[in-house]
Amino acid sequence: MSGKVGFISLGCPKALVDSERILTQLRTEGYEVTPSYDDADVVVVNTCGFIDDAKAESLEAIGEALSENGKVIVTGCMGVEEDNIRKVHPAVLSVTGPQQYEQVVNAVHQVVPPRADHNPFTDLVPPQGIKLTPRHYAYLKISEGCNHKCSFCIIPGMRGKLDSRPVGDVLDEAERLVKAGVQELLVISQDTSAYGVDRKYQTGFWQGMPVKTRMLELCQALGQLGAWVRLHYVYPYPHVDEIIPMMAAGHILPYLDIPFQHASPSVLKAMKRPAHAENTLERIRRWREICPDITLRSTFIVGFPGETDDDFETLLDWLEEAQLDRVGCFTYSPVDGAPANALPDHVDEDVARERQERFMNVQARISAAKLQRKIGQTLEVLVDEVGEDGVVARSQADAPEIDGLVYLPNDAPVKPGQRLRVTVEDADDHDLWVRPVA
Numbered sequence: 517m518s519g520k521v522g523f524i525s526l527g528c529p530k531a532l533v534d535s536e537r538i539l540t541q542l543r544t545e546g547y548e549v550t551p552s553y554d555d556a557d558v559v560v561v562n563t564c565g566f567i568d569d570a571k572a573e574s575l576e577a578i579g580e581a582l583s584e585n586g587k588v589i590v591t592g593c594m595g596v597e598e599d600n601i602r603k604v605h606p607a608v609l610s611v612t613g614p615q616q617y618e619q620v621v622n623a624v625h626q627v628v629p630p631r632a633d634h635n636p637f638t639d640l641v642p643p644q645g646i647k648l649t650p651r652h653y654a655y656l657k658i659s660e661g662c663n664h665k666c667s668f669c670i671i672p673g674m675r676g677k678l679d680s681r682p683v684g685d686v687l688d689e690a691e692r693l694v695k696a697g698v699q700e701l702l703v704i705s706q707d708t709s710a711y712g713v714d715r716k717y718q719t720g721f722w723q724g725m726p727v728k729t730r731m732l733e734l735c736q737a738l739g740q741l742g743a744w745v746r747l748h749y750v751y752p753y754p755h756v757d758e759i760i761p762m763m764a765a766g767h768i769l770p771y772l773d774i775p776f777q778h779a780s781p782s783v784l785k786a787m788k789r790p791a792h793a794e795n796t797l798e799r800i801r802r803w804r805e806i807c808p809d810i811t812l813r814s815t816f817i818v819g820f821p822g823e824t825d826d827d828f829e830t831l832l833d834w835l836e837e838a839q840l841d842r843v844g845c846f847t848y849s850p851v852d853g854a855p856a857n858a859l860p861d862h863v864d865e866d867v868a869r870e871r872q873e874r875f876m877n878v879q880a881r882i883s884a885a886k887l888q889r890k891i892g893q894t895l896e897v898l899v900d901e902v903g904e905d906g907v908v909a910r911s912q913a914d915a916p917e918i919d920g921l922v923y924l925p926n927d928a929p930v931k932p933g934q935r936l937r938v939t940v941e942d943a944d945d946h947d948l949w950v951r952p953v954a
Contacts, residue, residue: 525590543710561590575601575604588605593674652900654700659706659708660681667856683730703738711730711734751774770811771813788858816842895940899922902932905922924938939951
């Protein structure tokens with residue numbers, strides 16, 4: 517082996533995919549990945565820099581790695597703030613930003629040179645590369661960057677403008693993953709519905725057939741692979757309507773992760789959200805007419821600068837009418853470099869937290885009622901874990917890490933990665949309890 521590399525991956529699924537790419541390249545070059553500080557010749561920390569809490573966690577992880585090992589390479593979204601990192605941790609060996617895979621690998625070379633007689637044909641790497649998720653699901657990143665200018669976000673400054681991957685490359689990767697046993701493909705990007713805009717929807721090729729670089733055609737092709745296909749970070753543009761019939765037909769999961777962020781027109785305008793003028797309630801109604809089983813998840817920000825009591829009440833009224841299935845809510849957090857910092861009328865933190873609690877109480881009631889209606893229904897689930905205390909699975913309505921769970925009895929004869937039919941017997945605000953269908 518060329519050497520041993522420790523790796524710490526922080527942040528969102530998009531950062532996780534970056535970590536997988538770096539690890540795959542290192543493993544291809546003969547490096548061994550170790551979970552121990554003591555065994556590692558060098559430690560790579562892939563940071564998150566989206567909000568202050570994430571930056572604090574990143575700095576803490578860098579400090580721990582320096583204390584435990586001493587040789588640390590920093591990359592990821594917080595890497596764009598090299599001066600801030602070096603002020604706190606001047607001993608780090610190198611700092612690079614997101615997507616700078618070659619620079620990270622070169623930095624590892626400087627500490628532990630690759631073996632001169634390395635043979636990539638004997639240092640085997642699986643065709644799908646190194647994955648940090650369980651074997652039965654994987655994140656499929658279809659683009660980098662973002663063209664939007666949301667006032668609370670600095671992602672375009674860190675990751676650049678939209679850069680869609682060639683559709684043939686995406687589909688080849690998806691096919692390799694499914695052949696390796698992946699049962700669920702989680703499609704991710706900063707804006708999945710904008711896929712291909714930067715390439716003017718040019719036609720690529722997959723399996724000798726022409727395929728446009730566009731979300732509709734991508735989903736049509738992914739739907740042929742036999743795995744669950746789950747769409748994340750979809751903006752509610754009109755062309756998203758074209759995807760809903762595919763969900764109703766069972767080609768891709770009836771699930772959309774749409775970051776609505778708010779419902780008040782004035783707040784959305786201050787946020788500079790794309791599609792902020794869309795009548796989203798009417799769109800949701802039409803989607804449910806076409807696909808009654810569709811699951812809608814979203815995230816919201818309360819306490820945004822200038823948010824009044826009336827704005828917040830508008831949001832609660834919207835939430836009651838929208839009846840979303842899965843929801844997360846955050847209080848506004850200033851981010852260095854975000855234009856929203858300069859907006860007037862910042863909301864008191866205590867007021868923001870009180871609004872967050874009220875919001876989540878409303879959503880908990882909505883979620884509980886929707887899950888109660890599932891009792892007696894038959895669902896398909898995907899098993900994640902099998903242990904002494906029972907079996908943990910997820911339904912088509914549940915993405916890993918962020919949504920609910922499905923619990924089976926511990927005597928259920930199943931294994932991780934298995935898909936099976938179950939009958940719902942009980943539910944609470946977030947989770948389901950089921951039994952397998954004979």
